[in-house]
Amino acid sequence: MLFYDRMQFAFTITFHYLFPQLTMGLSLMIVYFKWKFLRTKIDKYNDAAKFWMKIFALNFAMGVVTGIPMEFQFGTNWAKFSELTGGIIGQTLAMEGMFSFFLESSFLGLFLFGEKLLGQKLHFLTGFLVFLGSWASGYLIIATHSWMQYPVGYEIVENGKFVLTNFGALFSNPWLLPSFLHNQMGSVITSSFVVAGVGAFYLLNNKHSEFGKLFVKTGVIFGLVSSILVAFPTGDLTAKNVVKHQPVTFAAMEGIFETEDGGSEIILIGQPDTENKKLDNKIAVPNILSFLTYQRWDAQIKGLNEFDESLHPTNIPGLYYAYHIMVGLGTIFIGLMLLAAVQLFRKKLYNSKWILWTIMFMLPFPYIANTTGWYTAELGRQPWLVYNLLRTSDGISPTVSSGNTLFTLLGFIGLYLLLGLLFLMLAGKIINKGPETTKLN
Template sequence: MFDQFAAVDLARAQFAFTVTFHFIFPSFSIGLASYLAVLEARWLWTGRSVYLDVFKYWLKIFALVFGMGVVSGIVMAYQFGTNWSVFSDKAGPVIGPLMAYEVLTAFFLEAGFLGVMLFGMERVGKRLHFLATLMVAVGTAISAFWIISVNSWMQTPQGFGINAVGQFTPDDWLAIIFNPSMPYRLVHTVLAAYLTTALVVGGVGAWHLLHEKANANGANAGARVMFSMAMWMMVVVAPLQIIAGDAHGLNTLQHQPAKIAAMEGHFRSWPQGAPLLLFGVPDQAKGEMHDVVEIPKLGSIILKHDPNAPLAGLDAFPRDQWPRVAILFWSFRIMVAIGFGMVLLGAWSLWARFKGRFYDAPWLHRFALLMSPMGFVAVTAGWITTEVGRQPWTVYGLLRTGASHSPLDAPAVAASLLAFVMVYFAMFGAGIFYILKLMARPPHPSESGLSHDVPLRAAGITPIEV
């Protein structure tokens, strides 16, 4: 027999499950749309057919990723009404228009040009087709802008009033949209999407470089282009992401200090010179860390740029406002470790270029292949850090999660959660398997475009077999 508290936990688990699945696809499609625009631009500028071949290769994959992202996003949005009706009622006057702006600007822009981008290569002029590709890329960026604005307002709310029935009402839309954490969160998220795409593209290129021998007719040209462009992205963007992450951390310290304390594993305050806890075992019940490995004063240096600066711990906040420390502590470290792994991959690739062994460096290619899914792990860990760190609030400091859910019985939520798990793993598992099958085939000269049956033929399946 489930009680009401369990119903809240199940509703949170359901939203976490669906949004994690959904986030995989936009984190890939945002970067992939921009990558396709760059490929087409380079083809138009240089006239080299290899860029067109790689463009058509990834266009098929983009179509599948974009479609799964749309489907998973629609399903996720329904939960605002089914499981979180109180939150929707109270925050709807602010959240609703922002999400509507995302549909009216980004989604309409993407939908308007997507058909031309996917199927218009042979039907419209080169410049018009490039414009369509560019508009889809811009649309994905605008979509990220609005969604990040919504989430950031929930993290750092401002520009609102509260009416007589307890609803948040907009007073200043510019303050709501450009709330204190929004610029930092937007930059960090978009850079993460570009890095996620670069890791996948680089991993696919590395796979084909490892499994195919270069020959006189340039069969490896597409794989070389993919790997080279991806590694340049790692060289440039991975260090920028660390800088952006540091700035985002400082902003979080200013507006959500309890989240930072949990991320750093600081149960107690440090009046002078906080250490950086590299590893440890958080014990939330006792409010202490066990088996700690730390570097003295480095925590204050990173967060306040002063080795002797004080730093508040969780003991400075009421215990009922503590987030789940163990989850934050480890998800944050996973994200940071992968970030430094990206920097290492970029540095290694730069050294291989300098040595003239870039395309003949099997261990570099193996490392790139190993890192190829790590972008998805990093963005998931980052999302967990952001959202678990906001708890126990849905609107930080104003509306608690326990007061935001719908009056549903736990068995009803459990049944829908179970249904989501089964359907998602079956449907999206099949889609991901199909994408991997497409990636397993290298790009060829005169790569075929996208039509009603081309993706099937590319995976070795004929229409009659379907």
């Protein structure tokens, strides 16, 4: 049954993506620490890199084991979709396996265990290759995702099969670059908040204070840059793709039920009432949405009323909330990081207790923002698997009964609950123990 198939994919992908978002951002920051060590020869940076490698290794293992089910589920639960589109999305997914997974997995072992064997420069190189592999993986996944949102380079032949006609189009897809950069910046935000949050934890506890300062400082700088870049230009460009190619999705995201002449307001808060096609308790600012979208105060934004209901996203309130939570949190991230950066510049950050507390408590929120961002993209594409061409209900496996899907969904829930607990326990142990100081020079 469609419901369980969707629930299983949603659950397993949501849980899975908690890990790669840290992997991708953290690999960049570890490479930074390692690079800083090579340049300054100050041991602190190498110790910091080694400390975060421990978290990275644990996180990476979780990402790998929860990632394998994703590639299998296209076939197990979405057989018809795979059969019809495999000749196209199979390209980018197979490329991910061949280009990035081999790169990551071969060099991760060397990176984790090869520092003495390889020497510092080669060790840096292995770290860089792991970073490269993880970002390449993100790129190829988003190339796949972009094709589903905005199909290009294809032809539909007998039996509804999608056939690739232009390989290059998969990578020059206008959807790809903005989404990829937006996603990667989201991932750097997660790692920045994790690094800064752990640093704040050390400072507030008066232990490992040297590292606490380094982590807070690095986290705030990376966090400020990525929080700004995630909104502008990457988020802005991504949203403009949605306006242009999926206007009905955009209307639902923003909660615009009716087209308004003379410009649309931007809705900050409110509860969509889809039965009566209105928004309750709304707080809105007039004309801002038109300006943000078209740079004209009175530009017309199409409301949901302009589209046939069969084309509406299937879960309008879910989509609306996902989008608003993402945008709301993104705004808070910019504010907090800006404030922290100002205090850092004034050399007052390490003593500003309340900012440190806030940074520490904000640690989980980038995970929520990334997750709701992906929900916006995925719920926004519904009811389609391939936008406007293949409906989600036409993509499921024809022979797998709902009882079997529910069985495996329950199994995944149980198993992932265990994985999540183990991860938190072990990550907590590593963080509580803290970085070790070594003398290399």
